[in-house]
Amino acid sequence: MSQADRVIAGNLVLADWASHFQRDVVVIPSCVAVEDYMPKVSYELRDPPRLGWIGSPHNEAYLLEIADAITEVHRRTGARLTLVGTTARTLGDLESLIDRVPWSPDSQGVALAAMDIGLMPLPATPYSLGKCGYKLLQYAAAGLPAVASPLGVNADLLDQFGMPRARTQDDWISAILALIGGSAAAREQLGRTAREITARRYAFDVWLPRWVAAVELEAVSL
Numbered sequence: 001m002s003q004a005d006r007v008i009a010g011n012l013v014l015a016d017w018a019s020h021f022q023r024d025v026v027v028i029p030s031c032v033a034v035e036d037y038m039p040k041v042s043y044e045l046r047d048p049p050r051l052g053w054i055g056s057p058h059n060e061a062y063l064l065e066i067a068d069a070i071t072e073v074h075r076r077t078g079a080r081l082t083l084v085g086t087t088a089r090t091l092g093d094l095e096s097l098i099d100r101v102p103w104s105p106d107s108q109g110v111a112l113a114a115m116d117i118g119l120m121p122l123p124a125t126p127y128s129l130g131k132c133g134y135k136l137l138q139y140a141a142a143g144l145p146a147v148a149s150p151l152g153v154n155a156d157l158l159d160q161f162g163m164p165r166a167r168t169q170d171d172w173i174s175a176i177l178a179l180i181g182g183s184a185a186a187r188e189q190l191g192r193t194a195r196e197i198t199a200r201r202y203a204f205d206v207w208l209p210r211w212v213a214a215v216e217l218e219a220v221s222l
Helices: 012-018 060-077 092-097 105-114 134-141 153-161 169-181 184-201 204-214 217-221
Strands: 007-009 025-027 050-054 080-085 098-102 117-120 146-148
Touching: 007 012, 012 025, 050 060, 050 105, 050 134, 060 080, 060 092, 060 117, 060 169, 080 092, 080 105, 092 098, 098 105, 105 134, 117 134, 117 169, 134 146, 134 153, 134 184, 146 153, 146 169, 153 184, 204 217
Parallel strands: 007 025, 050 080, 050 117, 080 098, 117 146
Antiparallel strands: none
């Protein structure tokens, strides 16, 4: 970074770190193409209720942070977990509650729209503070209500979307059960509000002018 002309960081935590090596740092948040995500149509719960997670094989171990909560929610409601990412079974006892969907551009849209509640647990580590909330933005783009750890960018996104935050196992149980026990109208309001905010504040087109200026594409085109 010290040899770069400019550094682009996805959030203020990363920008602060980068500023130790580079004076010229521009913040551009993670963005999504909302139009690429199939919006949820029905907010009536599936039978059994369908929790969901999407991500890479490296990050799916974060689900073990809330394994007790997921197991308890399953015991009370029969809820299962759709995991979009990899077919490798790596989550121990949780695997009996998991239905895995291999990731593809098409499968992610269908799978997210079919979930009832998205999950984004994070461990309380410096690495987590630097994450950019992309998973929450994916859920929001699909109009999917979600529960997440309020770390880093997540905390701000949860506040904007009006979605529940959870730190402890009890928090996760309470938040998930509240969404399951709430009305379809309440879940729909959360999902649609999140999708609208994401389209207005975190779409690629919204940040394109800042990106063009940051990488000086206009000067290059001349």
